[in-house]
Ligand code: IMP
């Protein structure tokens with residue numbers, strides 16, 4: 001399966017650089033239809049699990065923004081949004097092992113039902129760190145929703161309560177996820193060769 005390349009096609013001179021791969025060279029791992037079906041299921045499950053209680057969806061910027069916006073619309077509860085930002089890999093493909101808080105949440109989390117919404121659970125360092133940060137704010141409950149989970153890569157004892165897809169150890173982009181800030185706007189989840 002290939003994406004139409006016309007809109008995204010880059011200069012010929014960029015062809016061999018990984019950052020500037022032509023979109024037509026990316027292989028689709030999870031299609032937009034598969035994503036939509038799975039996100040709707042997660043939303044239904046969250047709706048049932050919280051049984052009418054209000055929730056706060058906390059998105060981890062920037063990768064989880066697209067997932068959060070779709071997930072939120074498939075949840076039939078009183079839901080508010082907040083966003084948190086941590087230091088990322090920069091242009092690296094691997095986590096440096098150090099997580100820093102760049103932007104905290106805006107609202108008080110005390111007594112609230114929080115769902116931390118993340119694009120990928122990889123080593124688990126980011127979510128283990130954010131779980132500590134958020135638990136210190138004394139929420140009523142804290143759950144984690146991760147669109148993707150690279151289970152064999154976990155180094156931390158962390159489990160997401162809601163997982164979209166378990167994927168192999170491949171670097172993926174699209175549907176909010178980037179490589180050096182590129183490809184976030186691709187509608188499918190793709191592997192960078
Ligand atoms: P962790 O701290 O190792 O679990 O890494 C989590 C973060 O790394 C995610 O929030 C992503 O931003 C980033 N990440 C991990 N794997 C990928 C990938 O395959 N593509 C894009 N970003 C990734």
Ligand code: MG
Pocket residue numbers: 060061062063064119120
């Ligand atoms: Mg992220």
